[in-house]
Amino acid sequence: MRIAVLGAGAIGCFYGGLLAHAGEDVVFIARGRQLAALRAEGLEVLRDEERFTVRPVQATDDPATAGPAELVLLTTKAYHLESVLPALRALVGPGTLVLPLLNGVDAAERVAQALPGAQVLAGLTYVPANRPRPGVVHQPGPQRRFIFGEVRGPVTERCQRVLAVLRGAGIRAETSDVMARELWSKLMLVAANGGVCAVTGSPIGPVMTDPDTRALYVACCREVGAVAAACGVALEPDAVAHTLAHVEVTPGEMRPSMLQDLEAGHPLELEAMHGTVVRLGREHGVPVPITTFIYAALKLRAGGRPA
Amino acid sequence: MRIAIMGAGGLGGYYGAMLAHGGESVAFIARGEHLRALQRDGLHMESAHVGDFHLPQVDATDDPAAIGSVDVVLMGVKAYDLEAASEAIRPLLGPDTFVVPLLNGVDMAERIGAVLGPERVLGGTVFLSCNVIAPGRLRHVFNGPFVFGELAGGLSDRAGALEATLRAAGVNAEQSPDIRRDLWRKFIMVAALAGVSGATRIPTRAVMADPDTRALFEGALREGEALARASGVSLEDDVVARHLAFADGVSPQHTVSMLLDLRVGRRLELDVFQGTIVRLGERLGVPTPIHRVLYAALKPHVNGPPA
Numbered sequence: 001m002r003i004a005v006l007g008a009g010a011i012g013c014f015y016g017g018l019l020a021h022a023g024e025d026v027v028f029i030a031r032g033r034q035l036a037a038l039r040a041e042g043l044e045v046l047r048d049e050e051r052f053t054v055r056p057v058q059a060t061d062d063p064a065t066a067g068p069a070e071l072v073l074l075t076t077k078a079y080h081l082e083s084v085l086p087a088l089r090a091l092v093g094p095g096t097l098v099l100p101l102l103n104g105v106d107a108a109e110r111v112a113q114a115l116p117g118a119q120v121l122a123g124l125t126y127v128p129a130n131r132p133r134p135g136v137v138h139q140p141g142p143q144r145r146f147i148f149g150e151v152r153g154p155v156t157e158r159c160q161r162v163l164a165v166l167r168g169a170g171i172r173a174e175t176s177d178v179m180a181r182e183l184w185s186k187l188m189l190v191a192a193n194g195g196v197c198a199v200t201g202s203p204i205g206p207v208m209t210d211p212d213t214r215a216l217y218v219a220c221c222r223e224v225g226a227v228a229a230a231c232g233v234a235l236e237p238d239a240v241a242h243t244l245a246h247v248e249v250t251p252g253e254m255r256p257s258m259l260q261d262l263e264a265g266h267p268l269e270l271e272a273m274h275g276t277v278v279r280l281g282r283e284h285g286v287p288v289p290i291t292t293f294i295y296a297a298l299k300l301r302a303g304g305r306p307a
Numbered sequence: 308m309r310i311a312i313m314g315a316g317g318l319g320g321y322y323g324a325m326l327a328h329g330g331e332s333v334a335f336i337a338r339g340e341h342l343r344a345l346q347r348d349g350l351h352m353e354s355a356h357v358g359d360f361h362l363p364q365v366d367a368t369d370d371p372a373a374i375g376s377v378d379v380v381l382m383g384v385k386a387y388d389l390e391a392a393s394e395a396i397r398p399l400l401g402p403d404t405f406v407v408p409l410l411n412g413v414d415m416a417e418r419i420g421a422v423l424g425p426e427r428v429l430g431g432t433v434f435l436s437c438n439v440i441a442p443g444r445l446r447h448v449f450n451g452p453f454v455f456g457e458l459a460g461g462l463s464d465r466a467g468a469l470e471a472t473l474r475a476a477g478v479n480a481e482q483s484p485d486i487r488r489d490l491w492r493k494f495i496m497v498a499a500l501a502g503v504s505g506a507t508r509i510p511t512r513a514v515m516a517d518p519d520t521r522a523l524f525e526g527a528l529r530e531g532e533a534l535a536r537a538s539g540v541s542l543e544d545d546v547v548a549r550h551l552a553f554a555d556g557v558s559p560q561h562t563v564s565m566l567l568d569l570r571v572g573r574r575l576e577l578d579v580f581q582g583t584i585v586r587l588g589e590r591l592g593v594p595t596p597i598h599r600v601l602y603a604a605l606k607p608h609v610n611g612p613p614a
Contacts, residue, residue, distance in 0.1 A: 199506060202607040206614075212603040293600045296519035297507045 001025065001165045004069035004091045006084055008034050008059070010129035011101060012075030013137040015146070015171060017045040020054045022169035027058040027066045029087055035061055037135030046138040068093025071162060074100040074111070078272030081107060085114045092118050097158060099123045099148055103190060104272030105183040108151045121159065122179040123148030124186050149176040184228040185235055189243050191273045192220040194258030195294035198268070201259070205252020216290060218244070223288040227277050230284035262298070265305030270298050308472045309377040311336060311399050313392055315345070315367070318409045319383025320445045321437035322453065322478060324352050327362055329476025334374040335367040336396075342369055344443030353440075354447035357477055376401035379469055382408040382419060386579045389415065393422035400427070405465055407431040407455050412579040413487075413494045416458055429466055430486035431455035432493050435479070452479045456486035491540045495531025496550045498580035499524055501565035502601035508569065511561040515554050523597060525551060530595045534584060537591040565605075572612045577605050 001024050005016035008030035020026040020043070030038055042055025060066050072091050076084050081102060092098060092115060099121045100107040108122040126144035131137055146166065149155050154177040166173035176182050196207050196217045207213045221240045228235050236242060261268050274295040281288035308331050312323035315337040327333040327350075337345060345367035352360050368374065377399050384392040389410070396406070400423070407429045408415040416428040434451025453473065457463045466482045473480035483489050503524045504514055514520045528547045535542050543549070568575050581602035588595035607613040 199604045200607045200613075202613040206607055210603075210606060212599075212606050216600060216603045289596055290600060292519075293506075293523065293597070293604075296517075296523045297604065299519055300507060300509050300513055300517055 002070045003027070003165075004029060004063070004066055004072045006063070006072055006074050006087055006091065007076030007080070008038070009075060009077070010131045010137050010139075011125060011127065012073060013043055013131065014045065014127065014129045014139050015073060015075070015101075015125075015166075017043050017052075017054055017137060018169045018171055019165070020057065021045070021052055024165060024169060025058075027060065027069070029061070029063050029066060029091070030059050031061050033134040035059055037133075041135045044136045046132075046136065048140065048142075063087040063090035067091035068096050070096060071165070072096060072098045074098060074102065074107070076102065077267070078102045078104050078107065078269045079267055081110060085111075089115060095119075097121060097162060099162065101125050101146075102272065103187075103269050104276055105180070105187055106276065107272075108179075112151070119158070120151060121148055121162070122151045122183060124183055126186065143172045146171055146173040147176050147179070147182050148173065149179045149182075151179060153177070180233045181228075181235060184224065184231075184233050185239055185243075187273060187277070188221050188224040188228075188235070188239060189246060190256070190258075191224050191277060191291065191294075192217050192243065193247070193256040194269075195220055195274055195291070195298070197256045197259040198262045199294050199297045201263075203252060203259070204247060204250055204254045204256065208247055208252075217247075219290040220294065223281070223286075223291045224277055226286050227281045227284065227288060230286045231280055258298075261304075262301060267304040268298060268302040270295065270302040274298070308332070308379060308468070310334070310472075311371070311374055311377040311380045311396070313371070313380055313382050313396050314384030314388070315341065316383055317437040317439050317445060318433055318435065319381060320350065320439065321352075321435065321447055322381055322383075322409070322473070323365075324350050324360075324362060324445065325357070325476045325478050326472070327365060328352075328360055331472060331476060333366065334377065335365055336369065336371055336374070337367055338369050340442040341439060342367055344441075348443050351444045352447060353445065354437075354450075356447060356450040371396050372398040374399055377404060380404065380406045382406055382410065382415075384410070386410050386412055386415065386576060387574070389418050390422055393419045397423070403465070405429060407469070409433050409453075410579075411494070411497055411576065412583060413490050414583060420458075425458070428458065429455045429469075430458045430490055432486070432490050434493070450479055452481045454481045454483045454486065454489050456483040456489075458486065460485055460487070485541075488540050488542060491531075491535040491538070492542055492546060494580075495528055495535060495542075495546070496553070497563075498531055498584060498598070499527035499550075500554060501563050501576070501580050502598060502605070503527055504563045505565035505569055505575070506601050506604045508566065510559075510566065511554055511557050511563065512559050515551075524554070526597045527601065530588070530593070530598055531584065534587055534591065534593050534595065537593045538587070569605075569608055572608075574611060575605060575609045577602065577609045581605065 003026045005012040005028045008028045038057045038059035044053045112120045125146045129139045155175040277291045311334045312319040315335040349363040416430045420428045436449035437447040440446045470482045584598040
């Protein structure tokens with residue numbers, strides 16, 4: 001399958017690397033040092049149980065030369081979505097499927113609005129990955145869930161085609177008939193993890209041990225669940241308990257990317273996460289005081305420090 | 308008048324220096340490097356308001372018992388040292404000795420009174436800024452008044468005598484007939500700004516400029532106002548508007564000590580502000596959700612940066 005990876009960060013390089021390694025026809029849209037490294041050295045993928053290098057790698061900063069693709073994996077940060085739309089347009093032809101893996105609940109809608117007529121799926125992943133240096137991606141621990149499907153309604157044949165390609169590359173992919181629920185469930189987890197750890201400046205362990213910060217965490221989860229319900233998305237009745245159970249088995253020293261980004265002075269995915277919950281809460285008359293607080297507390301640092 | 312300064316930091320040092328400079332009999336109780344500098348080289352004051360001066364010889368010790376009884380003790384220690392410091396000054400008490408706190412907070416006089424007897428204390432609050440810039444050296448930067456008075460209200464001879472002594476020494480001092488109102492009026496402002504500026508990590512002017520952080524600040528002020536009224540304190544109807552106007556008018560450099568303490572990893576006065584508000588709110592049945600989240604957000608830093 002001809003696959004374009006738009007957003008050659010850790011997530012894009014991990015999945016794109018697995019697909020290329022399995023023989024799929026993968027092109028990475030990249031820039032700067034990442035592009036130079038991919039072209040010169042190829043892409044090195046480091047995992048606990050394996051490491052491999054894809055070389056040569058198809059990589060370009062000119063999406064017009066790369067499209068149209070059959071599948072575009074959209075793996076930028078949420079706050080870069082608007083700025084990559086021109087590149088996305090260049091990659092999309094009549095038969096192209098676009099699969100966004102961005103944080104937040106509305107990436108697919110935003111893509112569909114910007115590219116009328118495009119075939120857009122919804123997706124997300126729980127995999128942790130980082131980029132120790134240009135051209136290298138590290139994925140620690142076991143592979144986590146990669147869930148995708150139609151934006152609304154049950155899985156279709158086009159989803160099954162993508163699933164076969166992903167599974168063929170060893171990706172732990174699954175489809176879902178209720179992607180809105182999957183996206184909101186993930187938002188509950190990452191909004192509480194990222195928001196509470198970032199405002200407290202603390203890794204997850206102490207946050208969950210102290211009763212005051214734990215109360216903040218639980219309240220944030222509940223607010224996300226209440227807004228999801230108001231938006232017509234019924235989460236599992238035990239979604240909050242499920243999120244808490246997930247956190248209980250997370251290593252205490254885990255620092256969510258929002259905390260790492262804050263400390264490094266990088267931009268935050270605040271609008272896609274807490275900004276969206278606050279806005280939708282207001283629209284639907286659902287009070288979200290804790291999320292509003294997190295949003296306000298981080299807002300003026302969400303743009304990152306000027307270089 | 309014979310006056311002891313318990314905790315000769317910035318504020319205690321300032322009032323002790325002014326009184327000694329004016330010819331009163333002053334004993335300083337200090338510790339560490341600062342004490343050694345006071346004993347060796349006296350006290351240096353830099354002030355654009357009262358002029359620079361040097362007191363070559365000051366009476367400074369770390370042992371209150373060496374001082375004997377005094378007329379007044381000005382309490383300048385940090386709130387978390389207050390009970391221990393109150394115990395330590397027992398040797399200074401004659402039959403009519405009274406104590407006036409210089410600390411932030413609404414219940415400092417009550418806490419001293421709980422150790423030494425309520426008849427021993429006046430309420431006090433300081434609108435002046437003076438810092439220890441090096442051992443034995445003070446810099447006086449803002450010359451607001453020292454306001455004090457009887458906790459039961461009304462004017463008294465002993466408070467009048469202190470007012471006369473301070474004024475004769477050139478200090479901006481004022482006996483208040485309603486010190487609890489003065490304490491609360493200042494407290495709700497300082498607590499709200501410390502909490503919001505601390506949790507957002509941005510200085511006062513930036514808090515005021517963004518509508519979301521400004522709303523957080525205003526909400527925190529309103530919670531403080533409700534708590535003051537529930538405590539039987541008769542604040543002005545427009546107290547919140549006045550505080551907003553004050554915060555709008557501060558200099559661009561204005562940075563509350565909570566934020567300075569966070570930046571350098573010092574212990575926080577969180578219990579004096581958010582801790583007190585949350586506890587009092589629970590006791591009086593006044594909801595304080597904003598101060599509660601500010602408390603939780605800052606709690607991991609209360610004893611310095613989290614691991």
